[in-house]
Amino acid sequence: MLALHEGGPIPVVDPTTADGVFALAWLVIALPAAGAVILLIGGAIAPKPFAAFGHLLGTILPIGSFAISLAMFISLLGRPDDDRQVAQHLYNWIDVGELRVGMDLLYDPLTALFLLLITGVGSLIHIYSIGYMEHDPRRVRFFGYLNLFVAAMLMLVMSENYLGLFLGWEGVGLASYLLIGFWQHKPSAAAAAKKAFVINRVGDMGLSLAIMLAFVTWGSTSFVVISANVDGASEKTLTAFGLLLLLGACGKSAQVPLQAWLLDAMEGPTPVSALIHAATMVTAGVYLIVRSNWIFDLAPDARTVVIIVATVTLLWGAAIGCAKDDIKKALAGSTMSQIGYMMLGAGLGPAGYAFAIFHLLNHGFFKANMFLGAGSVMHGMNDDVDMRHYGALRKAMPITFLTFSMGYLAIIGFPGFSGFWSKDKIIEVALTDNWLVGICAIVGAGITGFYMTRLMLMTFFGEKRWDKDVHPHESPAVMTFPLIVLAALSVLGGVMLINDWIVNFLAPVTGEAPHEEPPIPAFAVSVIVVLIVAVGVSIAIALFGRRPIPREAPQDVSFVTRATRADIYGDVINDELVVKPGKHLTSGLVTIDSVVVDGAFTGGAVAVGGIGALGRRAQNGYVRSYALSLLGGVLLVVLALLAVNLA
């Protein structure tokens, strides 16, 4: 049952039963899940002991998950290429009528890489949080939420069916809500959490409809069943399925038009921004599309839409990143843009899947690194996030500066650093597919160079623009250690491309890529991209490196700057297109309810009351009148009887 398409046979999920170290797969999820339960319940029952060691417990459990993931990964490498899919059946989850869903886990190369990213970067961020959240009275709860998030994210990438994936999908949505609103005493944080939750709900609707469509079409939500029978469905069904998945991915991965929540999500504590809103959760949409590659391989129209969305988002996010003075929001715009690149890779089909995942991993490293670096800067600057109040921090925070620089060089694609390899590959494949998309991606790379250089210059170089009572200092070792590890990974991420290792490793999942020559040689593409990035960097240096930066943001700016400062009016568009019509609709419904529905009810009651008021006049209290009506009644009965009998 192999359908032929441009790149070769569609890869089919056909796992073997888990044995050996793979039998521990369930523990990867169970450890952080247990941590979440223990910390959230225990922290409420016995606050004192948990305040003393809760954060350590919450850190050790993800590290345990990481150890198991690593063991499974090594064991997977020891297997032959065509035997790298392992499934573990835990129990029957739902068994109603024709709907049978098992709690099944799938471990294959794609899941393997995600497990390492989630547990690895997740553990580092847990370690960092020990220092970052040290003075927060609700630190135990914070670690409980973090563990809940890690468990849900692992469920998302390990499930063998869409329903289990959806469980994890909703779990990360919940954890994201709880963590964005962690400082719930701030109204802005509470509002941001609600906004993220509501916008994600739109995407979740798409995913849940996709799952229902899968059940109607294939009678199952299992990857094994769907991938084996995918060519039994019509292309229209597959396109609809793909578009619904894309809607889900847009919500979770902050792609246009569901992008507005990501910038506000920066209200959460910085480790949350690093873990959830940069390194892992927001990449779930990319995972969803790469995981469903059998669908997209046979639905070229859906793939085209993915490419369009991705291209728009990568430029949109980059533009926002240029205008923000809030260091975290600038990085958030950059995250949007980088996920746009990943989505672009995923939308390009078998040629791009592996590079999308490659970029996803590299982005996980360098963006987590830079977010944590930004957290370290904020830590030293009394939680000020305005880059206009920074400047010249490279001497005050040497380790943060050096590690941040590694992340900076990686994201702009400095030759040799991780981002260079992955972004370059995506641009190359994009150029092969469609020159316009490729050029947009190259322009995006140039803008990336501009906004990241601006961020670097405003934060670490130039004059001191600090507030008077601020004394920047380097963060403690518990915070700089994760930075150093992530910086090393940012530099070395490119090794995964040696001999096309990651492409071959993911081939059992994503299928063999078709061999197409790009219109211009790969080497020339790299040179062009580097040159464009250099132009972006030079413009940033000319604008922000050569002249002093005002402490207040200038107000007499061009329309473009105003628009990007306002997130290209994403919120305004949402307000006008969704919120206001929604409010009109609800107020209209309220009017209909109070006028029509209530009118019918109260009107009926009034009518009955009026008739009663007329009728009760008959009760006049005179015995005679009662006797008369009695007599009248009797006469009527008698007449009726006579009429019946005589007729």
Added chain:
Amino acid sequence: MDSVTPFIVLSSILFTIGAVGVLTRRNAIVVFMCVELMLNACNLALVAFAKQHGNLDGQVAAFFVMVVAAAEVVVGLAIIMTIFRTRRSASVDDASLLKY
């Protein structure tokens, strides 16, 4: 003419007189007497029909009516007495408080 017919005619006349009395008179005692008149008109009819059919069913029914009427007279007169004591009037129209 059948031998029962005069009795039925008399019974009808008596019943009509009673009914008109109940509807037109205001003195409670008179109304009461008119009710008794109607009851006894019915008794007359019952007895007459019993004679015609040659069995005792109608006569037994007439006795029942008399017993019930006797009991009713006791209760009714007591009520009228009480109303008269409180309102100093035996007019049924004066006792018209129980209304809308």
